[in-house]
Amino acid sequence: xxxxxxxxxxxxxxxxxxxxxxxxQNPAVPALKEKVIPLDLESQRGVIVPSxxxxxxxxxxxxxxxxxxxxxxxxxxxxxxxxxxxxKDSPIFSPDSRHLAYKAKIGARWFxxxxxxxxxxxxDVSTPQFSPDSRHLAYVAERDLDMAxxxxxxIIGEYTxxxxxxxxxxxxxxxxxxxxxxxxxxxxxxxxxxxxxxxDLVSGPAFSPDSGHIAYPAIExxxxxxxxxxxxxxxxxxxxxxxxxxxxxxxxxxxxxSALVKDKQVxxxxxxxxxKFKNIxxxxxxxDSQSLAYIVKEEKENFLIINGKKExxxxxxxxxxxxxxxxxxxxxxxxxxxxxxxxxxxKYGPYQLVLFPLxxxxxxHLxxxxxxxxxxxxxxxxxxxxxxxxxxxxxxxxxxxxxxxxANKGDKWCVVVDGRESKxxxxxxxxxxxxxxxxxxxxxxxxxxxxxxxxxVEGRERFNGFLKNATFVWDDNDSGLSILGFQxxxxxxxxxxxxxxxxxxxxx
Numbered sequence: 001x002x003x004x005x006x007x008x009x010x011x012x013x014x015x016x017x018x019x020x021x022x023x024x025q026n027p028a029v030p031a032l033k034e035k036v037i038p039l040d041l042e043s044q045r046g047v048i049v050p051s052x053x054x055x056x057x058x059x060x061x062x063x064x065x066x067x068x069x070x071x072x073x074x075x076x077x078x079x080x081x082x083x084x085x086x087x088k089d090s091p092i093f094s095p096d097s098r099h100l101a102y103k104a105k106i107g108a109r110w111f112x113x114x115x116x117x118x119x120x121x122x123x124d125v126s127t128p129q130f131s132p133d134s135r136h137l138a139y140v141a142e143r144d145l146d147m148a149x150x151x152x153x154x155i156i157g158e159y160t161x162x163x164x165x166x167x168x169x170x171x172x173x174x175x176x177x178x179x180x181x182x183x184x185x186x187x188x189x190x191x192x193x194x195x196x197x198x199x200d201l202v203s204g205p206a207f208s209p210d211s212g213h214i215a216y217p218a219i220e221x222x223x224x225x226x227x228x229x230x231x232x233x234x235x236x237x238x239x240x241x242x243x244x245x246x247x248x249x250x251x252x253x254x255x256x257x258s259a260l261v262k263d264k265q266v267x268x269x270x271x272x273x274x275x276k277f278k279n280i281x282x283x284x285x286x287x288d289s290q291s292l293a294y295i296v297k298e299e300k301e302n303f304l305i306i307n308g309k310k311e312x313x314x315x316x317x318x319x320x321x322x323x324x325x326x327x328x329x330x331x332x333x334x335x336x337x338x339x340x341x342x343x344x345x346x347k348y349g350p351y352q353l354v355l356f357p358l359x360x361x362x363x364x365h366l367x368x369x370x371x372x373x374x375x376x377x378x379x380x381x382x383x384x385x386x387x388x389x390x391x392x393x394x395x396x397x398x399x400x401x402x403x404x405x406x407a408n409k410g411d412k413w414c415v416v417v418d419g420r421e422s423k424x425x426x427x428x429x430x431x432x433x434x435x436x437x438x439x440x441x442x443x444x445x446x447x448x449x450x451x452x453x454x455x456x457v458e459g460r461e462r463f464n465g466f467l468k469n470a471t472f473v474w475d476d477n478d479s480g481l482s483i484l485g486f487q488x489x490x491x492x493x494x495x496x497x498x499x500x501x502x503x504x505x506x507x508x
Contacts, residue, residue, distance in 0.1 A: 047074070051090065055097035058473040062091040062100055073102050073113075080116055089127050094134035101128040101137055112139055112150070119153050126164040133174035140164050140179075149179055149190075157190055159183055166204060171211035178205045178214060189216050189231070196234060208252035215255065217243045230257050230268075237271065245282035249289035256283035256292060267294055267305070274308060286326035293320055293329065304331065312342065319354070323363035330357050330366060341368060341379070348382050356393045360400035367394035367403055378405050378416070385419060395431070397438040404440055406431050415442050415453075422456060430471055430483070441472050443483075452483075 051064035062075045070082035073091050083104035090102030101114045109121030112128045114137055122141040129138050140162045141148045141155075149157040149168070159181035169178045178191045186198040189205050191214055205216035215232045219242070228242035232255060244265065246257035256269045264276035267283060269292060281295040293306045295317050302317040303310055306329070316334035323330070330343045338350035341357070343366055357368040367380045369391050378385040378394060380403055388407040395404050404417045412424040415431050417440060422428075427445035434440065441454045449462035452472075472483050 051086075051088070053091055053093060054473060055093045056095060056473075057097040060093070060097060060100075062093070064090065064102075071104070073100070073104075075100055080113070081118075087127070092128060092130070094130045095132060096134040099130070099134060099137075101130070103128060103139075112137075114153075119150070122148075124164075125150075126168075129168050129170075131170040131174040131177075132172060135174060136170065136177070138168045138170075138177065140167065147181075149181070151177060156193060157181065159188075169205055169207065171207040171214075172209055173211040176207060176211055176214070178207070180204060180216070189218075191234075196231065202231075206246070206248070208248040209250055210252040212252060213248065213255075215246060215248070217246070228259070230255075238268070238273070240266075247283045247285060249285040249292075250287055251289040254285070254289055254292075256285070258282065258294075269308075274305070280305075281320075284320050284322070286322040287324055288326040291322065291326065291329075293322075295320060302333075314340075319357055321357065321359070323359040323366075324361060325363040328359070328363060328366075330359070332357070341370075343382075346382070348379065358394050358396065360396040361398060362400040365396065365400060365403070367396070367405075369393065376407075378403070378407075385416070386421075391416075392431075395433065397433045397440075398435065399438060402433070402438045402440075404431055404433065406442075415440075422453070430466070432472060443472075 046066040048064045048066065053062050054060070060076050062073060064086050065072055065074050065079065067079070067082055070084065071086045072082050073080045073086060075091070083106055085105045087103040090104070092101045093099070094101075099115055101112060103110055103112050103125050105111070106121070108123070110123070110125045111121045112119045112125055114128070122143060124142040126140040130136070131138075136152055138149065138151045141150050146158055146160060147162040148155045148159075149162055157179070161182040162179065167179050170176070176192050178189060180187060180189045180202050183198060186200065187202045188198050189196045189202050191205065199218040200221045201219040203217045205214050207214050213233055215230055217228060218231050218236070219226060219228045226241065227239040229239045230237040230243050230246060240259035240261055242260040244258040244260060246255070248255055254270055256267060258265055258267050258280050259273070261276060264278065265280045266276050267274045267280055269283070277296045277298060279297040284293045285291070291307055293304055296303050296305055301313045301315065303313040304317060304320065305311070312331070312333065314333035314335055318332050320329070320331040322328065328344055330341070332354045333340045333342060339352065339354045340347050340349035341351075341354050342348075349370075351370040351372050352374075353371040355369040357366065359366050365381055367378055370377055370379045370384070372384075375387045375389065376391045377387050378391050386407075388409055390408040392406040396402065397404070402418050404415065406428050407414055407416050407421070409424065412426065413428040414424050415422040415428050425444040425446055426448075429443045431440065431442035439455055441452060443450050443466060444453050444458070450465055451462050452459040466483060
C-alpha cells in the first residue's frame with residue numbers, strides 16, 4: 001500500500017525557448033536566442049516535484065499537486081479531481097503520449113484513473129501498465145476474498161492471488177497478453193485469456209521478439225523430488241532439477257536456456273543440451289541469431305563457449321557482447337590483477353578495470369572506459385585517449401563518426417567530442433547527440449548556476465538545477481528539445497521551468 005506523499009515545493013512554471021542564431025553585433029559568433037514564456041501560474045502551485053513527468057513526445061507535462069490537504073493530478077495546467085492520496089509512481093504517460101493514467105485513493109478504495117475517467121474501486125491496485133502501442137491498459141486488483149486482472153477496464157481473470165509487481169506482460173506488437181497467478185495451491189500462466197496447465201510453481205512469462213512465441217519456467221513436485229522445465233507455446237521441455245536463464249533469439253526462431261543438473265549446469269540450445277559445467281551465464285545471441293555465446297565458470301578458470309566450442313580461458317570473463325551487425329565479438333578478461341579487452345581476437349591492456357564497452361551503430365568502432373595507474377581514459381578503437389580523474393560512459397553519434405563523453409579534472413568537468421575538450425566547468429551533465437545528426441548538447445554549471453550548451457555555444461538563461469532523471473528530449477522534427485529545471489525569478493521562490501531548445505540543423 002502506498003504511503004501519502006508529503007514532500008511539497010511551491011513553484012511556478014515557465015517555458016524557455018532557445019534558437020541557434022547569430023549575434024547581431026558579431027555575425028561570426030553564434031549564440032542561443034532565448035525567450036521565457038510563462039505557463040498558467042495558479043495551476044502550478046503545490047506541485048510535488050518528484051512527480052513531474054514529461055510525455056515521451058515532450059509535448060505534455062503532468063504532476064501531482066497538493067490542494068487544501070487533498071491531492072490532484074495536473075495535466076498541461078488543467079487540474080483533475082481531488083483525492084485523499086495519489087500513488088507516488090503516478091502519473092504515467094502512454095508510449096504515444098496520448099493518454100495519462102494514475103492510481104488514486106478515496107477512503108479505503110484505490111482507483112485507476114485513465115484520461116480523467118475513474119475505473120472501479122478496489123482494496124488495492126498495482127501500477128497501471130500500458131501496452132507498447134498505447135491502446136491497452138492493464139493492472140492487478142485486490143478484492144476482499146481474491147484478486148483480479150483488469151484489462152481495458154474489464155476483469156478478465158479472478159484468482160486466489162496474483163503478484164502485483166512485474167507480472168503483466170504485453171507482447172512486443174501489443175496483440176497478446178499474459179500473466180501468472182495462484183489458483184488454490186497451484187500456479188498457472190494465462191496467455192490470451194487461456195489458462196495453461198497447473199504447476200506447483202511458475203515464473204514470469206516472456207514473449208519472443210516477433211510476438212509469436214511465449215515461454216516460462218515451471219516446477220512440479222513428485223514426492224521429495226522437484227523437477228524444473230521450460231514451457232514454450234504450451235509444450236513442456238526436458239526435465240531438470242531447475243531451469244535458470246532463458247532467451248529467444250532476435251529473429252525468434254531459436255530458444256536457449258540454462259538448467260541445473262545436481263551440482264552442474266547445462267545450456268540447452270534449440271532443445272539440445274550441451275556439456276555440463278559448474279556454472280554458466282545467461283545465453284547471449286548475436287543480432288543475426290546465428291551465433292550463441294555464454295560464459296563458463298569453473299574452479300580455476302573462466303572461458304567462453306561460442307557455438308558449442310570452448311574459446312579463450314582466463315581467471316574471469318565478462319561484458320560479452322556482439323556488435324550490432326553480428327560480425328564482431330567483444331569481452332573483458334582478467335588475469336591476476338590485470339584486466340584486458342578482447343575484440344576480433346585481439347587483446348588490449350593491461351588495465352586496472354574496464355567498463356561499459358560500446359560498439360558504434362554501424363559496428364565499425366568500439367569505445368570503453370579504462371582505469372590505469374589510478375586514472376581513467378576512454379579507449380577508442382584500441383587507442384587510449386587523454387587521462388582524467390574520471391570519465392563517463394561513451395556515446396556515439398547516430399552516423400557512428402563521432403564519440404562523446406564527460407570527463408573530470410580535479411574539481412572541473414568538460415565534455416570531450418572526438419578527442420577535443422569543451423571549456424572546463426564546475427559541472428556538466430546530460431550530454432547527448434541530436435537524434436539523426438552529429439550536433440550535441442549538454443548542461444553545464446558555473447557559480448552554482450546551470451545552463452544549456454549546444455555545439456559549444458552557451459545559453460544565457462541560468463537555472464538553479466534540473467530535475468532528477470531529467471534529460472534533453474528531442475522534438476519529432478529535431479527542431480528543438482525540452483527539459484525540466486528550476487529557475488530563480490526576482491522576488492520569487494525557486495521556479496519550475498520547462499525548457500524548450502530549438503536547434504537549427506543545417507551545416508555548422
